[in-house]
Amino acid sequence: MINQIIANIRQDLTEILTETQLEALSQVLNKHLSTLITEKSAEESAKQDMLPLFIAAKRVEGCSEKSLRYYESTIRNMLEAINKPECQITTEDLRGYLDTYQRRGTVSKVTLDNVRRILSSFFAWLEDEDYIVKSPVRRIHKVKTGKTVKETYSDESLELMRDHCDNTRDLAMIDLLSSTGIRVGELVKLNRSDIDFESRECIVFGKGNKQRKVYFDARTKIHLQRYLSERTDDNKALFVSLLKPYDRLQISGVEIRLRKIGRELNFQKVHPHKFRRTLATMAIDKGMPIEQVQQLLGHQSIDTTLQYAMVNQNNVKESHRKYICLLYTSDAADE
Numbered sequence: 001m002i003n004q005i006i007a008n009i010r011q012d013l014t015e016i017l018t019e020t021q022l023e024a025l026s027q028v029l030n031k032h033l034s035t036l037i038t039e040k041s042a043e044e045s046a047k048q049d050m051l052p053l054f055i056a057a058k059r060v061e062g063c064s065e066k067s068l069r070y071y072e073s074t075i076r077n078m079l080e081a082i083n084k085p086e087c088q089i090t091t092e093d094l095r096g097y098l099d100t101y102q103r104r105g106t107v108s109k110v111t112l113d114n115v116r117r118i119l120s121s122f123f124a125w126l127e128d129e130d131y132i133v134k135s136p137v138r139r140i141h142k143v144k145t146g147k148t149v150k151e152t153y154s155d156e157s158l159e160l161m162r163d164h165c166d167n168t169r170d171l172a173m174i175d176l177l178s179s180t181g182i183r184v185g186e187l188v189k190l191n192r193s194d195i196d197f198e199s200r201e202c203i204v205f206g207k208g209n210k211q212r213k214v215y216f217d218a219r220t221k222i223h224l225q226r227y228l229s230e231r232t233d234d235n236k237a238l239f240v241s242l243l244k245p246y247d248r249l250q251i252s253g254v255e256i257r258l259r260k261i262g263r264e265l266n267f268q269k270v271h272p273h274k275f276r277r278t279l280a281t282m283a284i285d286k287g288m289p290i291e292q293v294q295q296l297l298g299h300q301s302i303d304t305t306l307q308y309a310m311v312n313q314n315n316v317k318e319s320h321r322k323y324i325c326l327l328y329t330s331d332a333a334d335e
Contacts, residue, residue, distance in 0.1 A: 086123075164264060
């Protein structure tokens with residue numbers, strides 16, 4: 001386009017300027033027009049909304065729609081607060097935003113670090129796609145969060161919950177959650193056809209619609225078969241409502257049912273995810289390799305698996321007696 005403009009100008013000035021003058025004019029025009037177009041292109045790039053492109057890229061990677069909505073709202077809030085094009089945002093801008101976000105008072109350090117992590121992913125993508133030279137989040141370090149030991153269900157608590165069930169569906173549901181460690185979102189997506197009773201296994205669709213195989217015990221098999229044999233509906237869902245029209249059970253339905261059982265037993269914080277944490281803790285406590293627990297739970301990162309696995313304090317005490325106390329006793333005997 002630039003060459004065509006210069007050629008037209010030369011044509012118009014052919015009878016006025018010498019060839020040497022026309023050549024000099026061409027060089028000057030080429031220099032300044034090129035600079036002008038480059039600046040205009042950069043300005044248009046800065047005005048372009050990169051967020052939809054990032055969300056589209058994450059969708060292709062297999063992120064769930066729930067995660068995508070969280071990413072989009074988190075990044076959009078940051079962009080509106082800073083009020084700059086993505087390509088012009090600095091580390092200082094982001095530090096200021098995170099500081100303001102934290103000062104709201106109700107934001108935990110875990111939530112703050114989740115925001116930082118999402119922003120880091122966004123700007124890393126901009127860097128990889130050559131929209132920016134370097135991510136401004138690189139110099140913003142992970143937010144230090146205090147580690148809290150989250151509770152798990154004891155064997156006695158699990159038995160009491162089973163005994164308290166007044167229908168076969170709830171009993172089968174508790175057994176399946178406790179023996180497989182699946183997410184509640186995976187539980188409600190299961191169909192009857194997904195269950196292989198002979199092998200005592202089933203295929204679940206986890207985060208990002210990723211498939212994995214999970215396994216259940218003999219007790220779960222018996223209670224599931226009993227529940228399905230009592231069903232009179234033709235819904236393909238594995239778990240349905242207790243009353244007509246027997247719709248597929250939703251996440252909220254599972255949570256409400258478990259909370260009700262917990263209240264009646266005077267248990268604190270009964271919820272589906274606690275079964276998952278209990279399984280992870282028990283598996284590692286009994287010596288199951290962490291890589292296998294990771295596969296069982298469907299975690300992409302092994303660090304996530306380690307967060308779920310809580311060390312049994314009684315075992316720490318026993319190991320101290322076995323290894324430390326025994327060591328001192330042995331040393332004293334040698335002396």
